[in-house]
Amino acid sequence: MRQSAFVPHDLRVPLHGAGTGPLAGLTAAVKDMYDIAGERTGGGNPTWLAAQEPARTTAAALRRLLDAGADIIGKTVCDEFFFSLTGDNVHYGTPLNTRAPARLPGGSSSGSAAAVGAGACDIALGSDTGGSVRVPAALNGIYGMRPTHGRVSLEGAMAMAPSFDTAGWFAAGPGLLRKAGHVLLEGQSDKTPIQWVRMAEDAFALADAAVRASLHDFLTRAADILPRRDEVVVTQHGFDAWRAAFHTIQGWEIWQIYGAWVERRKPSLGPGISERVANAASVTEQQVDTARATAGAARNQIRGLVPPGSMLILPTVASIAPPIASSAEALEVFRAKTMALTCIAGLGGLPQVTLPAGLTENCPVGISLVGCPGADEILLDLAVALGRYCGGSA
Amino acid sequence: MRQSAFVPHDLRVPLHGAGTGPLAGLTAAVKDMYDIAGERTGGGNPTWLAAQEPARTTAAALRRLLDAGADIIGKTVCDEFFFSLTGDNVHYGTPLNTRAPARLPGGSSSGSAAAVGAGACDIALGSDTGGSVRVPAALNGIYGMRPTHGRVSLEGAMAMAPSFDTAGWFAAGPGLLRKAGHVLLEGQSDKTPIQWVRMAEDAFALADAAVRASLHDFLTRAADILPRRDEVVVTQHGFDAWRAAFHTIQGWEIWQIYGAWVERRKPSLGPGISERVANAASVTEQQVDTARATAGAARNQIRGLVPPGSMLILPTVASIAPPIASSAEALEVFRAKTMALTCIAGLGGLPQVTLPAGLTENCPVGISLVGCPGADEILLDLAVALGRYCGGSA
Numbered sequence: 101m102r103q104s105a106f107v108p109h110d111l112r113v114p115l116h117g118a119g120t121g122p123l124a125g126l127t128a129a130v131k132d133m134y135d136i137a138g139e140r141t142g143g144g145n146p147t148w149l150a151a152q153e154p155a156r157t158t159a160a161a162l163r164r165l166l167d168a169g170a171d172i173i174g175k176t177v178c179d180e181f182f183f184s185l186t187g188d189n190v191h192y193g194t195p196l197n198t199r200a201p202a203r204l205p206g207g208s209s210s211g212s213a214a215a216v217g218a219g220a221c222d223i224a225l226g227s228d229t230g231g232s233v234r235v236p237a238a239l240n241g242i243y244g245m246r247p248t249h250g251r252v253s254l255e256g257a258m259a260m261a262p263s264f265d266t267a268g269w270f271a272a273g274p275g276l277l278r279k280a281g282h283v284l285l286e287g288q289s290d291k292t293p294i295q296w297v298r299m300a301e302d303a304f305a306l307a308d309a310a311v312r313a314s315l316h317d318f319l320t321r322a323a324d325i326l327p328r329r330d331e332v333v334v335t336q337h338g339f340d341a342w343r344a345a346f347h348t349i350q351g352w353e354i355w356q357i358y359g360a361w362v363e364r365r366k367p368s369l370g371p372g373i374s375e376r377v378a379n380a381a382s383v384t385e386q387q388v389d390t391a392r393a394t395a396g397a398a399r400n401q402i403r404g405l406v407p408p409g410s411m412l413i414l415p416t417v418a419s420i421a422p423p424i425a426s427s428a429e430a431l432e433v434f435r436a437k438t439m440a441l442t443c444i445a446g447l448g449g450l451p452q453v454t455l456p457a458g459l460t461e462n463c464p465v466g467i468s469l470v471g472c473p474g475a476d477e478i479l480l481d482l483a484v485a486l487g488r489y490c491g492g493s494a
Numbered sequence: 495m496r497q498s499a500f501v502p503h504d505l506r507v508p509l510h511g512a513g514t515g516p517l518a519g520l521t522a523a524v525k526d527m528y529d530i531a532g533e534r535t536g537g538g539n540p541t542w543l544a545a546q547e548p549a550r551t552t553a554a555a556l557r558r559l560l561d562a563g564a565d566i567i568g569k570t571v572c573d574e575f576f577f578s579l580t581g582d583n584v585h586y587g588t589p590l591n592t593r594a595p596a597r598l599p600g601g602s603s604s605g606s607a608a609a610v611g612a613g614a615c616d617i618a619l620g621s622d623t624g625g626s627v628r629v630p631a632a633l634n635g636i637y638g639m640r641p642t643h644g645r646v647s648l649e650g651a652m653a654m655a656p657s658f659d660t661a662g663w664f665a666a667g668p669g670l671l672r673k674a675g676h677v678l679l680e681g682q683s684d685k686t687p688i689q690w691v692r693m694a695e696d697a698f699a700l701a702d703a704a705v706r707a708s709l710h711d712f713l714t715r716a717a718d719i720l721p722r723r724d725e726v727v728v729t730q731h732g733f734d735a736w737r738a739a740f741h742t743i744q745g746w747e748i749w750q751i752y753g754a755w756v757e758r759r760k761p762s763l764g765p766g767i768s769e770r771v772a773n774a775a776s777v778t779e780q781q782v783d784t785a786r787a788t789a790g791a792a793r794n795q796i797r798g799l800v801p802p803g804s805m806l807i808l809p810t811v812a813s814i815a816p817p818i819a820s821s822a823e824a825l826e827v828f829r830a831k832t833m834a835l836t837c838i839a840g841l842g843g844l845p846q847v848t849l850p851a852g853l854t855e856n857c858p859v860g861i862s863l864v865g866c867p868g869a870d871e872i873l874l875d876l877a878v879a880l881g882r883y884c885g886g887s888a
Contacts, residue, residue: 126669170669173881220879222667243613273613487614
């Protein structure tokens with residue numbers, strides 16, 4: 101089933117913004133995990149939706165968009181409980197990836213990315229715990245931003261794994277991505293100019309050869325405006341231990357939040373999701389303690405790689421979007437390779453922006469910039485400067 | 495040859511806008527037909543470029559973008575002297591259509607559309623005489639606007655056929671298209687709300703069956719917000735006479751402007767362009783007089799179909815983008831079918847907006863709204879309301 105980027109229980113009429121402000125006249129779509137006063141929030145699962153009362157207030161991030169003048173035109177489909185990177189929601193269908201129509205849109209913020217990719221709206225709000233903005237942005241050929249952990253309010257949004265949850269956003273153009281960022285970002289920024297660009301050698305090594313070639317083409321085109329570069333190995337021990345620690349903590353936290361409800365209501369969950377939820381239920385306290393120790397060490401190591409004034413460049417996703425009819429095994433491979441890359445900023449709590457660098461086998465691929473905590477604005481500025489090299493030769 | 499959307503003689507550094515204003519922080523690219531102070535304007539042909547002095551002033555439309563806060567990041571490739579709808583510039587290569595990479599981007603504002611489609615910038619300025627914004631917008635899966643003739647200044651821009659020339663623009667999202675419109679549009683607007691939507695039956699009949707099916711799907715999805723509809727035949731006599739009259743006037747006017755220079759400099763011109771320029775040279779005064787009589791009658795008839803408060807719906811382009819390696823004959827067929835549709839607003843001097851309605855055979859197709867003179871803002875508002883139905887099911 102392939103369908104609209106919007107949920108069946110969508111807004112009946114748009115929410116009109118303040119009329120003036122930096123986003124005046126622009127339209128936004130929001131992932132169905134943010135509360136809108138008077139509406140039920142579904143989190144990608146109809147059983148959850150059916151159990152909800154209409155929200156009393158509107159989520160803080162949405163209020164910022166509205167106050168800045170944007171109209172909110174709809175609520176978008178997402179993967180169930182945000183626990184997938186593929187975008188194939190068994191209940192609501194798979195939002196159409198207009199840039200690669202035979203392939204998955206990526207998730208979990210699938211509908212938000214698809215809506216921006218299709219031109220249904222100007223900007224869209226998603227969320228990114230383990231890659232849920234970065235992955236669909238890359239696969240749909242648009243820009244996506246995962247902010248520094250804590251810099252965009254999640255008040256009024258469903259949680260997934262609070263240690264890693266961030267509110268992220270999408271736009272088709274770089275200036276608009278930045279403009280939305282200036283509206284959404286709070287708290288302390290680090291505006292040290294980037295003078296040192298680090299190529300994440302082991303992250304590039306994970307990418308398919310054709311993806312790597314496209315990204316290197318992009319970097320060659322953009323060489324003039326990228327400051328001094330070196331190569332760095334993110335982890336000498338491979339990404340497996342980091343990814344496993346991330347997954348363990350993610351599972352533990354999601355189960356703390358939704359476990360009791362899942363046991364009581366036994367909702368129907370799609371393939372992949374049900375296995376991951378079952379797995380989440382089985383995480384022990386000892387396992388999560390060990391994982392937190394690994395994650396803490398990883399965080400220090402990752403932050404040590406990107407001091408203020410530097411950034412890391414890496415592939416957003418290791419491969420192009422999987423075909424819609426991919427096997428469960430193929431999707432697990434996709435997930436594992438993807439999370440090796442996305443867990444870097446996830447564990448580090450670091451901001452990451454993905455740009456639509458170009459095409460590989462006629463499908464979009466993304467390149468990512470990861471900065472130090474608070475470097476969100478600096479990364480957005482750099483995305484604007486690098487934007488003109490997006491597209492380029494095929 | 496396929497390459498960047500930007501010309502080799504591009505800006506060395508971006509032109510920075512006012513810093514504040516409705517487009518603050520956004521980036522724009524401009525077709526290489528608008529003067530930028532200190533830069534040479536190329537019009538898609540290197541012989542012309544070589545003969546130019548740097549411009550003394552910056553074109554009025556660009557000044558509006560800059561004053562509204564946008565940065566101008568580059569000059570884009572276009573078809574030679576704007577005299578094509580395909581986007582395959584023999585000198586500068588064919589800008590990559592990221593939404594249909596094996597196919598042409600459409601022209602003549604090829605690079606502007608490709609740049610927006612690829613996410614290289616937020617908005618782009620083109621020009622539309624016989625479809626040069628509408629066509630590449632549709633083929634690249636983005637929004638494009640041809641304003642009412644005369645409502646956006648062409649001061650400081652190269653002319654093509656002044657009877658029909660308009661400055662048009664592109665954006666990937668509907669609110670941004672509108673926002674740019676509010677900055678660029680001058681003169682009298684007609685804000686009569688649309689209460690009457692007319693389906694241009696004979697225009698739909700020209701479209702390939704698969705394109706027609708996609709557009710009907712879009713209209714079905716959007717039915718709730720489209721007011722009362724009827725069907726109308728635009729011309730009882732077929733589009734051939736109108737298209738021929740348009741082509742004759744276009745040829746006559748372009749020859750008045752560039753003929754003496756072409757005869758003196760004998761520039762190398764690409765396939766299609768050289769034949770059309772030779773044909774333009776052969777138009778007689780008597781032929782153009784007859785054509786102007788036909789065009790005048792057509793204009794009255796077309797304007798009669800869309801009184802204030804009504805609009806016409808039609809396919810933007812009759813088919814998906816032609817493959818890059820299309821034969822000259824296939825491109826002539828594409829051109830003829832396309833111009834039958836685009837000459838309606840061209841002859842009428844009417845505003846037309848194209849929306850990325852959906853996909854046909856995995857390639858973008860556009861749907862168009864044509865309004866009465868001055869209905870530009872009303873059409874842009876409607877594009878925003880209809881935007882959410884773009885993409886949809888494949």
